[in-house]
Amino acid sequence: MAVAEIDSLEQLLDKAGSEPLDKRELSEVKRILYGSPVETLQMSSEATKKADELEFQLSGYKFTATPEITRAPRIVRIGLVQNKIVIPTTAPVNEQMAALHKRLQDITEVAALCGVNVICYQEACSMPFAFCTREKIPWMEFAESAEDGPTIRICQEMAKKYNMVIVVPILERDSIHNDIIANTAVVIAPSGKVVGKSRKNHIPRVGDFNESTYYMEGNTGHKVFQTQYGRIAVNICYGRHHPLNWLAYGLNGAEIVFNPSATVGALSEPMWSIEARNAAIANNYFVGAINRVGTEEFPNEFTSGDGKPAHKDFGHFYGSSYIAGPNGSRTPGLSRTRDGLLVTEVDLNLNRQIKDKWCFQMTARYDMYAKELAEAIKPDFKPQIVHE
Amino acid sequence: MAVAEIDSLEQLLDKAGSEPLDKRELSEVKRILYGSPVETLQMSSEATKKADELEFQLSGYKFTATPEITRAPRIVRIGLVQNKIVIPTTAPVNEQMAALHKRLQDITEVAALCGVNVICYQEACSMPFAFCTREKIPWMEFAESAEDGPTIRICQEMAKKYNMVIVVPILERDSIHNDIIANTAVVIAPSGKVVGKSRKNHIPRVGDFNESTYYMEGNTGHKVFQTQYGRIAVNICYGRHHPLNWLAYGLNGAEIVFNPSATVGALSEPMWSIEARNAAIANNYFVGAINRVGTEEFPNEFTSGDGKPAHKDFGHFYGSSYIAGPNGSRTPGLSRTRDGLLVTEVDLNLNRQIKDKWCFQMTARYDMYAKELAEAIKPDFKPQIVHE
Numbered sequence: 005m006a007v008a009e010i011d012s013l014e015q016l017l018d019k020a021g022s023e024p025l026d027k028r029e030l031s032e033v034k035r036i037l038y039g040s041p042v043e044t045l046q047m048s049s050e051a052t053k054k055a056d057e058l059e060f061q062l063s064g065y066k067f068t069a070t071p072e073i074t075r076a077p078r079i080v081r082i083g084l085v086q087n088k089i090v091i092p093t094t095a096p097v098n099e100q101m102a103a104l105h106k107r108l109q110d111i112t113e114v115a116a117l118c119g120v121n122v123i124c125y126q127e128a129c130s131m132p133f134a135f136c137t138r139e140k141i142p143w144m145e146f147a148e149s150a151e152d153g154p155t156i157r158i159c160q161e162m163a164k165k166y167n168m169v170i171v172v173p174i175l176e177r178d179s180i181h182n183d184i185i186a187n188t189a190v191v192i193a194p195s196g197k198v199v200g201k202s203r204k205n206h207i208p209r210v211g212d213f214n215e216s217t218y219y220m221e222g223n224t225g226h227k228v229f230q231t232q233y234g235r236i237a238v239n240i241c242y243g244r245h246h247p248l249n250w251l252a253y254g255l256n257g258a259e260i261v262f263n264p265s266a267t268v269g270a271l272s273e274p275m276w277s278i279e280a281r282n283a284a285i286a287n288n289y290f291v292g293a294i295n296r297v298g299t300e301e302f303p304n305e306f307t308s309g310d311g312k313p314a315h316k317d318f319g320h321f322y323g324s325s326y327i328a329g330p331n332g333s334r335t336p337g338l339s340r341t342r343d344g345l346l347v348t349e350v351d352l353n354l355n356r357q358i359k360d361k362w363c364f365q366m367t368a369r370y371d372m373y374a375k376e377l378a379e380a381i382k383p384d385f386k387p388q389i390v391h392e
Numbered sequence: 393m394a395v396a397e398i399d400s401l402e403q404l405l406d407k408a409g410s411e412p413l414d415k416r417e418l419s420e421v422k423r424i425l426y427g428s429p430v431e432t433l434q435m436s437s438e439a440t441k442k443a444d445e446l447e448f449q450l451s452g453y454k455f456t457a458t459p460e461i462t463r464a465p466r467i468v469r470i471g472l473v474q475n476k477i478v479i480p481t482t483a484p485v486n487e488q489m490a491a492l493h494k495r496l497q498d499i500t501e502v503a504a505l506c507g508v509n510v511i512c513y514q515e516a517c518s519m520p521f522a523f524c525t526r527e528k529i530p531w532m533e534f535a536e537s538a539e540d541g542p543t544i545r546i547c548q549e550m551a552k553k554y555n556m557v558i559v560v561p562i563l564e565r566d567s568i569h570n571d572i573i574a575n576t577a578v579v580i581a582p583s584g585k586v587v588g589k590s591r592k593n594h595i596p597r598v599g600d601f602n603e604s605t606y607y608m609e610g611n612t613g614h615k616v617f618q619t620q621y622g623r624i625a626v627n628i629c630y631g632r633h634h635p636l637n638w639l640a641y642g643l644n645g646a647e648i649v650f651n652p653s654a655t656v657g658a659l660s661e662p663m664w665s666i667e668a669r670n671a672a673i674a675n676n677y678f679v680g681a682i683n684r685v686g687t688e689e690f691p692n693e694f695t696s697g698d699g700k701p702a703h704k705d706f707g708h709f710y711g712s713s714y715i716a717g718p719n720g721s722r723t724p725g726l727s728r729t730r731d732g733l734l735v736t737e738v739d740l741n742l743n744r745q746i747k748d749k750w751c752f753q754m755t756a757r758y759d760m761y762a763k764e765l766a767e768a769i770k771p772d773f774k775p776q777i778v779h780e
Contacts, residue, residue, distance in 0.1 A: 009728055009729050011727050011728060011729055011730070012712065012724070012725055012727050013712075013725065017418070017425075018418075020408035020418065020421075021415070021418040024408060024409060024412060025408050025409055030405070030406075030408065030409040035662065036661055036662060037405075037662070040662070191778075193780045195780075197780070199778060200778040205757065206755045206756075207755060208751070208755070209751050209754075209755070210749060210751060221757060225776055227778050228776060228778070229777075229778050229780070230778065235777070245673070245674060245750070246757075247636075247674050248635075248639070248756070248758075251635065251761075252761065255775065256777060257775045257777060272720075273423070274423065274426065274427035274720045275427075275673055277424070277425075278666055279670055279673065279674075281666055282666050282670035285666060286634070286635050286667075322397070324400065324401075332660075332662045332666075336402040337400055337402060340397055340400050341397050341399055342399070361598060362633070364633055367595065368594075368634060369593065369594065369609060369634075370765055371769050373639075374762065374766045377758055377762040378762045380758060380762075381758045381759050381762055387616065387644040387645045388613055388614060388615050388616060388644045389615075389616050389618050390587060390588040390615050390617050390618065391587075391618045392583075392585070392587050392617070392618060392619045
């Protein structure tokens with residue numbers, strides 16, 4: 005006989021406030037919240053020991069796909085990195101950057117021990133998230149060339165050394181184009197070659213996210229990078245609130261989309277588990293959502309446009325980086341407070357299998373929406389409203 | 393001193409398997425999962441008593457908005473109804489339909505006691521979800537006129553009696569257009585007038601959802617119905633997987649979008665809490681997601697396209713109806729197994745307040761996406777791929 009259905013997730017959560025959940029209850033909670041369970045991936049004792057020494061969390065999971073006759077599995081290990089800044093924001097910028105480089109080098113060395121093929125760091129990974137301050141000095145000194153800046157050069161070395169694709173989000177200074185600043189992710193091949201760059205398409209104007217003071221909406225479109233470990237795209241931070249942005253990477257054939265972010269608890273935390281995962285479901289690709297951790301303290305006070313007094317801290321950045329799959333499943337998140345490396349093995353064949361199953365693309369009616377969107381942007385657009 | 397941040401949602405869930413969560417832990421779990429808490433709305437003892445007698449769950453919640461100087465609050469009470477079929481699918485179709493009408497009348501009477509202004513029933517609310525069978529006989533006899541079919545006429549009476557807007561999803565037979573069948577929601581004003589109809593825009597071909605055997609993709613566009621209780625739209629069932637569909641209702645000015653659905657646990661449950669809520673966040677409107685409950689047994693066996701033996705049951709429909717707000721918050725869900733009425737009071741002013749806060753519309757770059765989408769549908773479309 006079938007086991008009785010549980011009444012609701014909410015009832016179980018309320019129960020958890022007064023007594024422990026039994027095994028089946030807990031597994032139902034997790035099924036509803038995380039989808040069909042991803043397997044745990046055991047990391048070597050060497051990697052685990054090293055992560056412990058370096059004081060960061062190391063977690064491993066695995067998505068599997070159905071074996072096919074005509075296609076071999078396409079197994080890729082993805083690494084997501086989240087970390088605090090290393091030394092105070094009052095230190096000279098070159099020292100701050102060097103300390104962050106060292107941290108990324110250490111974590112990437114462990115990622116290599118874990119067999120990671122593609123790694124992505126957090127947004128603006130070589131600096132504190134200083135855009136809350138609206139100050140240009142000294143923060144603009146973190147900006148660097150996306151072709152051969154100091155962070156890029158270090159990542160090129162690591163890419164070659166570990167035979168990895170590295171996705172490195174930086175603050176870019178584009179000296180070819182009159183010194184404009186951009187929020188940019190650079191994709192580096194295992195050969196060490198810079199494959200290309202992808203700029204942040206949507207720039208926030210909310211809370212302490214004063215980034216529009218520094219850089220404009222990206223002009224690199226929705227590039228997808230064909231690497232030996234699959235087709236990769238990068239949707240930076242606030243772009244995750246824009247379903248069209250996710251869609252456009254999908255239309256260009258992305259199989260893994262990274263969402264390197266910097267976002268804080270009071271503002272966005274209940275949306276964090278929704279948006280990137282919805283994108284993975286709707287577009288049938290893997291999404292790696294990355295958020296930094298910790299509270300960052302700045303030398304001078306600033307206000308947050310919320311009627312509250314000036315202050316010097318920006319945070320709490322709540323980490324919680326995770327991978328969402330095309331099938332509605334996701335990994336648990338990394339810690340909300342600790343540095344971490346999330347290793348996830350995926351079979352990229354799963355994407356097309358889920359497309360074939362759900363038919364979202366076949367049923368998408370893009371022609372209808374292309375027309376409706378073209379209408380909606382006209383100055384004389386008349387919404388389709390029916391009156392009572 | 394600030395209280396220490398919790399490590400992660402997952403750690404707390406694991407803890408719940410061996411010991412109770414303390415008050416703060418439980419409130420953190422709920423904050424991360426549901427956003428800033430919606431208030432509980434107390435229902436009258438008369439309504440509660442009646443719901444008990446009629447054996448359905450009655451829950452009430454409330455979203456508030458910041459008071460404004462230049463706009464009065466726009467308070468609306470929304471009712472979502474989920475229910476099982478009432479008598480077996482082997483009964484004559486007119487008796488099955490009459491039993492469902494009676495059930496909806498009973499629940500709507502309680503909704504009126506709760507001050508509900510706008511109510512929405514589940515998808516194809518006057519029939520079992522017989523599309524799994526691919527049989528036309530006798531199920532096509534449930535199809536009715538969207539202008540004056542039996543279900544519509546009963547809802548017109550209720551709309552007048554209770555001064556309610558009623559959104560009633562039916563199986564439509566369109567005799568003006570050569571007897572085609574459609575999956576349609578009809579919006580009825582408190583005057584009893586049929587304001588208009590909105591057809592299901594995206595039709596599934598997955599699992600037991602063989603609806604494409606019966607009806608085609610809707611041709612009513614993305615109508616928004618301006619009622620005295622706000623601007624309402626209806627995104628039926630499988631349309632919730634399509635972010636462009638949600639967007640188009642938003643572009644036409646929707647303030648509340650209903651998603652009447654019929655979906656089963658094994659297929660979609662982990663996606664249920666993601667998609668409608670993501671739409672509410674991305675488009676800054678309220679979404680009412682409704683799913684039927686129970687397992688429906690049909691007279692003749694059918695297969696599910698999954699290699700498994702023929703069977704007669706379709707389900708488990710897992711209910712879990714909920715309201716998601718424009719601010720990332722949501723109500724708890726109704727039961728996974730019981731009939732229910734979810735009453736949610738909202739201030740529609742919250743939508744624009746959140747638009748002003750987050751600026752998703754201002755930063756949306758629709759012009760860029762209109763162009764990209766127009767490109768993507770061309771036969772000679774060349775995806776933007778950068779090679780290693």
